[in-house]
Amino acid sequence: MPEQGSAVVPGISRSLRVQSGMSFADFERLVRASREDALRDTLARHRHAIQVKNEQTAIRNLERIFSATLKISNEKGFQAMSIRDLSKETGLSTGALYSYFSGKDELLTMLQQQERDLVQRILLERIGEHSDPTERLRTAIRIHLYLSEAMQPWFYFSYMEAKNLSSSERKKAVSSELYTEEIFADILRNGQKSGVFKKRDPLLTAGIIKAILQDWYLKRSKFARRQVSVNKYADFAIAFVEAFCREHSGAY
Amino acid sequence: MPEQGSAVVPGISRSLRVQSGMSFADFERLVRASREDALRDTLARHRHAIQVKNEQTAIRNLERIFSATLKISNEKGFQAMSIRDLSKETGLSTGALYSYFSGKDELLTMLQQQERDLVQRILLERIGEHSDPTERLRTAIRIHLYLSEAMQPWFYFSYMEAKNLSSSERKKAVSSELYTEEIFADILRNGQKSGVFKKRDPLLTAGIIKAILQDWYLKRSKFARRQVSVNKYADFAIAFVEAFCREHSGAY
DNA sequence: GTCTATATACGGATAGAC
């Protein structure tokens, strides 16, 4: 697949993608593998409550339940998803479903905890391998886009259902949001200190970067329709942000 | 109130705001007045269905019903808002409520039609008074921010509840979204033709501008906490966008 | 115009059969 982005923003593309260490296809594989571990962790964490003893079965059905929950909720909202809806989509009866969770609340908590931990784990693995501020900024942007692309249904769900979470879950979601913003603000502050970046309000800038990243997973169908790939969007986002932040970015 | 923005992004502030024609305070008054007309229109449009004959009463209660709907829905979602909730918040009994609308669906349709028309009317009034691309871009950004600030509850509601709209309502919402994007893309294309703007993908750029504008009304409480005013955010957003689009924008 | 009382339906959750 040719990278349409290069024509629009010359100077940023192939080389950078290699430096960020991993193609999107590789990244997707990594996420898939990590999710299997995450499911096992979830099962272990709820061993006392989950009545199904066979691990194979339990994991297979948990996986089905989670992905059905995301699918239905992203169409009509978590509140509006009935247990009967979930039963239809998973092929399990309502009775059977209740041997995996005690109620919708717990289902939501389990799902959120698993996916949030998964995101954190992958982020920590992939960020922080560069010390140069420019590279750190580019990598952070690309990795976040890759991550939200590979886990799009959950990112969308998490954003749209934030207000329906229990207060403790909502707190965790908010602090994870602010943490992301701080990562970008820190990169910007360091770059400003070393003179690579222009003096711009780091928090406001980080906020706008986050808005640009969020647009990617919130408007997925629009980008699909326009045939914008995640790499093209990443190139574009990086160019947009660097035009504002980077000293001498007009050079290329 | 001192404009904190000027320190961060020198060169863009007071003069521009005057050129855009109207302070935010003026703008809020305009919206308030226009909404009264809009309520009268709504009443006229549903005269056959609304059983309350006294216009004063009908308008007063419609207004209460709409603002209560936004308030409750923005806390727990429209689906989760019960008629009993609405009854408590408006002070009207459930029976009385049903003499203003035939069901939640119709309530939603009435509210959406009224506020969407209001937005369109005000946008058309305020945009298009400049011919210079730079001024048009600045004005469009600031007006959109003013509008979403003055009508924040509805903008937030409309974004979050998009998936609950009936298919015809959803279509209208989507096309209105794309229309906004086209306004920005057009400004960018014209500026590129006349050489004021750099050659950048107009649609992708317009999409990112819209993402930046949406962040303002979606993350309202964050900005309130950080004491970022709408004018400060507008200055910052304009500087951010111009760094990417505008030829010689590094000058100031 | 607005209220209270109520019919009707739907969703969450459980019991007990297989």
Added chain:
DNA sequence: GTCTATCCGTATATAGAC
């Protein structure tokens, strides 16, 4: 492990009093 049948609470919408 999973299913069917069912209890019970809550929500929408309406009827009829004031």
